[in-house]
Amino acid sequence: MNSEPNKNDEKKEEEVGIFERSMESPELSKYITEEDQEKSEYSDSPVILNWKAYRRIVGYGYRYANNKISPKDWKEVYGILIGSVIQDKKLLVKNAVPIVCGHRAGVKYEDKQYVDMAQIDESVYEDSIKNKKDDFIVGWFHTHPGFGFFLSNIDTTTQLGYQLPNPFAAAVVFDHTKKEEDHTGISVMRLKHPKKSMFSAHMEVPIEYSPSKEFVLKRIERELSKIDKNMEELLDELDYIENKLHKKAFPELRDKFGLIPKKVKSTESFGEYLKSSQEEEEYVWDQEELEEDYEKPPFRKEFENKLKEYESELKALKKEGNLKDFQKKREKYIKKMKDMLKKPNEWVVKLKEDFTEKKKSIENHPLFEYLDSNEREIIKAFERKLTLYISILEEFNSNANLKSLE
Incomplete structure (x- = not known):
């Protein structure tokens, strides 16, 4: 249900918008030289985004930012990309896994997200060994609802973590306000010169869709309708x-x-204890520790x-x-x-x-x-x-x- 934002909401949204747009041209950009703008060998290598990956990116993002939700309530989401490198020429993104929903202009990771990513990484590795595939985590995706396509300073840091060990790694950005009849709302980016770290500029790279751009544009509306209903x-x-x-x-x-058993001895503050007490009982302790710190x-x-x-x-x-x-x-x-x-x-x-x-x-x-x-x-x-x-x-x-x- 749409709601008309009041003046305070508009002011907040304007402030958030300014904050996010400011990321588009960070202060560090004045230090970037012409040499920094030279592309690394794989920076502009094409990315193939298949239907499964596309629908999970768009569908997850749609849950938290769409035209039926007031812009002041839009939230960013983050996830990881699974795929492989084809003949050292192209990156094939086969799947996208939703990880976490954040706030209006950013996403914050918690311990459980890192644990989940580690488990996904292990699962992908085991599946690749079992089925003789070359799949691994090849990048990440996040949404910029209403902000457009770019990488902020934080995004650049995140992308460095993926692209330094794997030059083909990509960052997929989805903005539902850019999605139209002939546009998927997706941009794929890499850092031009990742060895320059935070001083590197970013660039959009060519996208191919599997089976086709026309197919994903047609099918996604049906998928979003399912999300609305179910x-x-x-x-x-x-x-x-x-x-x-x-x-x-x-x-x-x-x-x-x-x-x-429940823990009875702790040097934690009461707040820390309340936070940890939900999880501590999920593990098995040795008898000595049980007797010293836990009550039956x-x-x-x-x-x-x-x-x-x-x-x-x-x-x-x-x-x-x-x-x-x-x-x-x-x-x-x-x-x-x-x-x-x-x-x-x-x-x-x-x-x-x-x-x-x-x-x-x-x-x-x-x-x-x-x-x-x-x-x-x-x-x-x-x-x-x-x-x-x-x-x-x-x-x-x-x-x-x-x-x-x-």
Whole structure:
């Protein structure tokens, strides 16, 4: 829904516009010499952008900046490009992976985005080895909603990180306001002289589209229409995992049948502790660290104390040679231990079924490829916690059988 910006909004937008346009001619440009403007060997090598990469760039950018959103609410997005170099002549961009949404005139990376990029890099490498391909991360993309095509100082720094190790690496810029019937809204750029670092100018390079420019222009409208109609449906599924399962059902399980230890000693400030406490429980600790810095939940303590008590009594009976009482009490204690674990096992089965169904629905959704690392992390984060809880519960289920005292 469009909204008319008021004067304050117009002032803010004008300020942001001036800020972003100022990046187009940074102060460092006055130090650039004619030598700096000479192109490096591969700077103007053509880039082939295939349909899958194009639609993911445009579709992800469209979610946060389009003509149905007020310009003051437009946001930039960032992602990476996957592809290969063809005969040392052209760069083929086969895929684009959304990473993060920022603010009006920039994007900020967090630790989880770096982790996600590392995982993507590893996944691409493994796939290339397995399927005998030459794919790797070949560059990056970001949007300049309403700002046009250029590389800011920060963009130049980012591009250096890609282009210095790989002279074919490219920066794709998408501006939806430039997209027209005969224009894709895309510009591909490289640094002219990357060895000059921040002093290098940038340049647009020739783009080819696969299968054709006409094809991508025609098909993209259909894709954007799908995003308009069905994106909320997909986000509702994600919201279910995050709020119904992760923030409600799982904490209830832990409150009643807690198995995962919680950290109790920390030199962090309270704010830092709150920020880290959501993630710390997702990892398994060694016993020494667990005893020093982590507190076991009441349910786990009760189970382990009962187990220790029963094992001690049964060992004494076995040592005495009282096999009749040993066997009778062993069966009794096994039943008691299994009864203690009955409810958490039932809860876990329901949680796992619910999560598996939602995860499958999300990953099979036609718009899944437009989710970024923060959104994909919603699934991964809950899966890690649930998997950790299940692994501890399975160990307790095994211990409940008192097999060590057979």
